[in-house]
Amino acid sequence: MSGRRDATGRFSDRRSPRMVVLSAGDPRTGVLASWILGQQRPGRGGAGLDTIRQLALPHDELLLVLGERDAGTEGAVLAHVPADGLAEVIGPRLLPGIDAGLGERLLERIVAELPGRWVRLMVAYLCPEDGETQAWFAAQRFRATRDLLVMSGEAWAASRPEPPVGWRLRPYSPIWQQTLVRVLVRTSLGAEDYPELDIWGDVGKRLTQLEQARGSGARLWSLVEWEGRVVGGLLLTDRAEAGHCELTYLGLIPPARGRGCGLWLVRHALWQTRSWGRSRLVAGVDTANGPALATYARAGFVEIDRRRVVYRVPEASERRQGPFAD
Secondary structure, three states: OOOEEOOOOOEEOOOOOEEEEEEOOOOOHHHHHHHHHOOOOOOOOOOOOOOOOOOOOOOOEEEEEEEEEOOEEEEEEEEEEOOOOEEEEEEEEEOOOOOOHHHHHHHHHHHHHHHHHOOOEEEEEEOOOOHHHHHHHHHOOOEEEEEEEEEEEEOOOOOOOOOOOOEEEEEOOHHHHHHHHHHHHHHOOOOOOOOOOOOOOOHHHHHHHHHHOHHHOOEEEEEEEEOOEEEEEEEEEEEOOOOEEEEEEEEEOHHHOOOOOHHHHHHHHHHHHHHOOOOEEEEEEEOOOHHHHHHHHHOOOEEEEEEEEEEEOOOHHHOOOOOOOO
16 A cells, blocks of 8 residues: 655555445445454454444434545444434454554544534444554544443343342333433433443433334333332343344432342343343443442353443534534
8 A cells, every 4th residue: 555654653645535424224334334343243352342332223323434545445444423422433444454554544534523423422442452543542532441341141041030029120111201311310320330421411312212213123121110219221232133132221320229139130131131032141341330240240241352442522622513512
């Protein structure tokens, strides 16, 4: 590949990478997204979630930056941009033998593009052993936080657990939306999974999108009740293409914590996984969340992967438009 580094050490070339913007539902995204994600599965030292978070939602956007020369595409980076403003950057990925400077430039280009697309937070999940990619993100002012552990539990023998006295699960329906929104906001108070990151953003908007995508039957919200009051939420996602289910969210409001229901909820999720015909349940946990790690261990989960979490909050001057502009 022709190219050189300029005085600042960055890759310099006459051609800029071509910007391609595709929606999540566009069939053309399949080949490129699969290529970028091809080696990013749990257990393979990958740098990204095994399936892009809520990829199938029709209101989401996939942003692809391609590095193209006369011979074709030599590298690409992908960003998943939901309407709630939390963008996940995946890659960059280059063909073998391509100068690493192209990866730097691809990342620089996509990071420059995201703040103008109503993005309030950029996050990436990197392989801890991949120092080169971590350096690229650091150069783009991403900050590293604690690692994410990917845990897996076997569901093939799971049975439906009896709830503790006073507890029950209620299937979610749209009439409960406002209740669930209020509760989910409260579950973030004092939470031990990445409290410095505003993961949920506009909870109501995200729930509306999830409802619109429920026709596939792939997502299941449940309301957690304690003594007749809604005190938490449980979200399971059926990752049929990967052959497992994902415990996407489990949260309780502060007064409901420490009462021994966490193990019941995880075991219920294992039973639900089995009822969907999947053999295992996957969950991601902050390495600093000791209570959650202990609960998963008691339920038989084991660590299958680890990700280095890096993030960047766009500066006010970068937020050119949209509801997340200052």
